[in-house]
Amino acid sequence: MMGDLTFDSSRALEGGFADVPVHSAHAFRAAMECMARPGRIEDLAGGQGPEPLSVAASVLLLTLCDPETPVHLAGDHDAGPVRDWITFHTGAPLVGPEEAMFALGTWAALQPVDRFAIGTPEYPDRAATLIVETDRLEAEGAVLTGPGIRDQAALSLPEVAAFQANARLFPLGFDAFFTSGARVAALPRTTKVR
Amino acid sequence: MxxxxxxxxxxxxxxxxxxxxxxxxxxxxxVPGYQVPFASREMPMPYGWGTGGVQVSAAVMVPEDRFKVIDQGADDTTNAVSIRKFFEKTAGVAVTERTGEATVIQTRHRIPEEELGEGQVLVYQVPIPEPLRFLEPSEVETRKMHALEEYGLMHVKLYEDIARHGAISTAYAYPVKVEGRYVMDPSPIPKFDNPKMEMAAVQLFGAGREQRIYALPPYTKVVSLDFEDHPFDPSKADHPCDLCGAEDSYLDEVIVDDAGGRMFVCSDTDYCGTRQANGHRGALAAEDAA
Amino acid sequence: MYVAVKGGERAIDNAHAWLAEERRGDREVSELSVAQIREQLALAVNRVMAEGSMYDPDLAALAIKQSRGDLIEAIFLIRAYRTTLPRFGYSEPVDTGAMACDRRISATFKDAPGGQVLGPTFDYTHRLLDFALAAEGLEPPEAVMAEPLPPEVPHVTEFLDREGLIQVEEVPEDDTPRDLTREPLELPAGRPLRLQALTRGDEGFVLGMAYSTQRGYGRNHPFVGELRIGTVPVEVDLPELGFAVEVGEVVLTECETVNQFVGSKTEPAQFTRGYGLVFGQTERKAISMALVDRALRWEELGEDNVGAPAQDEEFVLYHSDNIQATGFLEHIKLPHYVDFQSELELIRKLRREAGTSSSAVTGVLAREAAE
Incomplete structure (x- = not known):
């Protein structure tokens, strides 16, 4: 890796966690609360990859990815500096959409989402987690119900139909984080969207 | 820290x-109620003594947490003490015996009496995560049953109980169905605790030796299996606590003398102690206890 | 008045102090050093390394000292320590053909290139207590060393291989086996995972399984084609250098069994193989492993599953690990009074209800008899 002349070390080496065990523990706890309570918005901090990576997406990658997790980069996120940064900080192999455990990009760039793993009946956990970068993330818009939600919640989703279709696959289906700046929210396959 | x-x-x-x-x-x-395989590590305590719960607690813990450990509902049972000390030493977290003050609670065999809220995580130690295991020993077969949502074997077992005993003869680790899909083992909690599982806190289950993690998001629908003519009955000893007088808590029966004399006391030591501190008294409480 | 059981913390501290005292034993007797254990209880050290899945004789000896000679407890200490070690990489496969052998025997050929070398074996000792050992300070007679074996001793099974008389082992070129200690066990496991589980499996369990095949539960007629014990170099590929460098050496015991079988549905008549490879001089374990490996290969070789325990991959793999087994077995010492209480309530309730309903049943029967 270090011998690769295209490797831009000045940008790739920066933006990792200063205190890995503590930063990743805080980040995971926030991400877990999001996945456990669909629609909840949390702030993430401690990491910043190169453009167009948001802080929240950077922190999720640092917290969850390593050489055991193939990552797919879609659209503008599939850029040299982003690839170098992910390789340096996580060691995650970069792959096509079908093999990805994590897929990162804007909602438009991630289309069509039926390329991503949805698990198998024996192993529904072997499904991709999408990290969807969005311009805005607010507790308004689509109405969410299901596990983790007492009555109902709301989240500014990029669309509704795809998540309705995904929920119908339960217990199969992908799961998604949405990131915007430092903000993160999640939508597991169990959530019913309208 | x-x-x-x-x-x-x-x-x-x-x-x-x-x-x-x-x-x-x-x-x-x-995927609530589905058992996710994970590469459990060897921990410095034996398998079967909470290694799954310890690994889950270690993975969710932040330095600011206040950590509580209970075994059989009690903070001062030896294994609870041992696990609490482990995290004091390796994570430097604050510990507490107060249910309401704890942010992460690791438990073996009980759900605290005090209602848990948002911002709390309840981590269960699980010995055998597979609810179908005692009906079908093969992992390959039980995995297929979950995939096909084929739970007939479990219903046959419960029905045979009723035929033989007139009631379902499972008193703890009573199986539940989660969100109408997966049959799940709630860990060996008494069935009295089953209705509490629809709660505001996040519930995580760790089985170290069997290499499985599963979870219940808050407010997830958790239904104890039963039949229309034999509804689920979360009964407990029909007795108030002899120390604090509580009528709504799960009780341990304690033999107090050679003649077989016995008393009933709350299994949740924090619940009982707090009630006593607030002036509640049971039938056998010392008059001067404060 | 009832006083709740308190003081768990103090009880634990006191128990630990007592344990430390017992471990030391009579202070009039001089303390064992780790080096003494490493050198003089080497076979115990080897077992701890093999089942602990960590090659470090000094730490294994320390674990034996700390565990008061309870080898499963020592294996547990090594396993727990192993968890905390970062994984830097994987070595190249070791070449047992290049083993510097201390011992090398074959039961299938009277002689073979490289010769039969007994090495330091108990095999032909008379098992008579040697009271001379009780008198300390006597130096044993010096062993006469023959010429060392040539650096490359061919595997005996290669001679069968050349004639096509033994099944060819397919070695997948680029298929790196999964790591049992880093991924959850998934079934069907495949042979690489089975071998990993067996090599760290409990010696007694693997021995018992192997013995059961000899007695007819999945019998497969094994001969020890070759047993060799010796030292092999361990090499690690360093991408920065572009080649592998030797990082150390380990002592291994390797056993290849030659098993007969005649005309199955899918294979021509030829010998088949079982394989065992274990850290250290651990010959009973390596032979046992080879027998169980062979028994587990029934499906691949087109044999019938006769329902023998040693043919059941799930049974063998889920029950071979002594750290899992002993932990779960011993956890029933932990308090279970909540579970027990719930059963107590239920059984009282059932008895109460049975008491009433049995009289009702009697009533029905009496009425039927009257009609």
């Missing part, structure tokens, strides 16, 4: 192991 032993990484596990466990927790939350 001042108290943390610097010879170990925060919360003992290395970061790659924690990431692996954290990914399993997220998938567990996304």
């Amino acid at each position: 001042d108290g943390q032993d610097q010879a170990y990484n925060f919360a003992y596990l290395d970061e790659q192991t924690k990431r692996m466990i954290r990914r399993a927790i997220l998938k567990g939350l996304a």
Whole structure:
């Protein structure tokens, strides 16, 4: 890796966690609360990859990815500096959409989402987690119900139909984080969207 | 974090192991009641003594947490003491016996009496995560049954209980169905605790030896299996606590003399102690107890 | 008045102090050093390394000292320590053909290139207590060393291989086996995972399984084609250098069994193989492993599953690990009074209800008899 002349070390080496065990523990706890309570918005901090990576997406990658997790980069996120940064900080192999455990990009760039793993009946956990970068993330818009939600919640989703279709696959289906700046929210396959 | 032993990484596990466990927790939350395989590590306490719960606690813990450990509902049972000390040493976290003050609670065999809220995480130690295991010993077969949602065997077992005993003869680790899909083992909690599982806190289940993690997001629908003519009955000893007088708590029966004399006391020591501190008295409480 | 059981913390501290005292034993007797254990209880050290899945004789000896000679407890200490070690990489496969052998025997050929070398074996000792050992300070007679074996001793099974008389082992070129200690066990496991589980499995369990095949539960007629014990170099590929460098050496015991079988549905008549490879001089374990490996290969070789325990991959793999087994077995010492209480309530309730309903049943029967 270090011998690769295209490797831009000045940008790739920066933006990792200063205190890995503590930063990743805080980040995971926030991400877990999001996945456990669909629609909840949390702030993430401690990491910043190169453009167009948001802080929240950077922190999720640092917290969850390593050489055991193939990552797919879609659209503008599939850029040299982003690839170098992910390789340096996580060691995650970069792959096509079908093999990805994590897929990162804007909602438009991630289309069509039926390329991503949805698990198998024996192993529904072997499904991709999408990290969807969005311009805005607010507790308004689509109405969410299901596990983790007492009555109902709301989240500014990029669309509704795809998540309705995904929920119908339960217990199969992908799961998604949405990131915007430092903000993160999640939508597991169990959530019913309208 | 001042108290943390610097010879170990925060919360003992290395970061790659924690990431692996954290990914399993997220998938567990996304598929409630489904047992996610994870590469459980050998911990410095024996398998069967809470290694799954310890690994899950280590993966969710932050330095600011207040950690509580109970075994059989009690904070001062030896294994609870041992696990609490482990995290004081390796994570430097604050510990508490107060249910309401705890942010992460690791438990063996009980759900606290005090209602848990948002911002709390309840981590269960699980010995045998597979609810169908005693009906079908093969993992290959039980995995197929879950995939096909084929739970007839469980219903036959419960029905045979009724035919033989007139009631379902499972008193703890009473199976539940989660969100109408997966049959799940709630760990060996008494069935009295089953209705509490629809709660505001996040519930995580760790089975170290069997290499499984599963989860219940807050407010997830958890139904104890039963039949229309034999509805689920979360009964307990028909008796108030002899120390604090509580009528709504799960009780341990304690033999107090050679003649077989006995008393009933809350299994949840924090609940009982708090009630007594607030002036509640049971039939056998000392008059001067404060 | 009832006082709740308190003081768990103090009880634990006191128990630990007592344990430390017992471990030391009579202080009039001089303390064992780790080096003494490493050198003089080497076979115990080897077992701890093999089942602990960590090659470090000094730490294994320390674990034996700390565990008061309870080898499963020592293996547990090594396993727990192993958890905390970062994984830097994987070595190249070791070449047992290049083993510097201390011992090398074959039961299938009277002689073979490289010769039969007994090495330091108990095999032909008379098992008579040697009271001379009780008198300390006597130096044993010096062993006469023959010429060392040539650096490359061919595997005996290669001679069968050349004639096509033994099944060819397919070695997948680029298929790196999964790591049992880093991934959850998934079934069907495949042979690489089975071998990993067996090599760290409990010696007694693997021995018992192997013995059961000899007695007819999945019998497969094994001969020890070759047993060799010796030292092999361990090499690690360093991408920065572009080649592998030797990082150390380990002592291994390797056993290849030659098993007969005649005309199955899918294979021509030829010998088949079982394989065992274990850290250290651990010959009973390596032979046992080879027998169980062979028994587990029934499906691949087109044999019938006769329902023998040693043919059941799930049974063998889920029950071979002594750290899992002993932990779960011993956890029933932990308090279970909540579970027990719930059963107590239920059984009282059932008895109460049975008491009433049995009289009702009697009533029905009496009425039927009257009609």
